[in-house]
Amino acid sequence: MSSEPVKRYFRKRVDLFRLLHKLKLWPSHSGTLHGIKSMVEKGEYAEITTHCDHVIIVHNSKRSRVARWLRNKWFFDTCTQCRIPQWKLVKYSQSVFTPHYGSDLTTEADVRRR
Template sequence: MTADSANKKRYYRKNVDFFKFVEKLKLWPSRAGTLHGIKSMIIRGNRAEVITHCNETFEILNSKHSRAARSLRNKLFFQACSNCKIPDWKLKKYSATYVNQNYGTRL
């Protein structure tokens, strides 16, 4: 990855489907403020089963107004999970991503 593409700002729409947004980012914030990397995601209707790289499995709901959705949009996390081993380039790309109401990719 070149230095120019790492600093490039990315814009996504705020009102896109939450599951598509999570699949694109491949990141999940825990309640404690730790950012986990997603290994796989199985969508079953309005729910999805998420498996992280540290082998945690949990079920999430398709809600744009949830705690996790707000955390992902506002980039609220304290640290990256040491077991997931999220690379630095991915954290830089995530920090350069902006979610906007009227501008950006519709995924």
């Protein structure tokens, strides 16, 4: 089995909620990376609960600070209470965000709506 993780390609401008659902990571303002325990969507807003029991209300935006930090992989530290496993950090570091290639993270319901 190969020791090098497979690169995963994602579209650059996907909805923030879809990206958070896929990655299950949240960068705080201080640069600490938290793990997402649950996420409840409420229209254009979502209530996110981290593994360290912080509750955050966020707006769905492709150009937000969080979306930029996730795409550019900017974080300074990981939360000690969330205990993000090393394999998840390696998988996240191998993710590539490109504007014209990769998964746009559509769901079955989105495909049916088209």
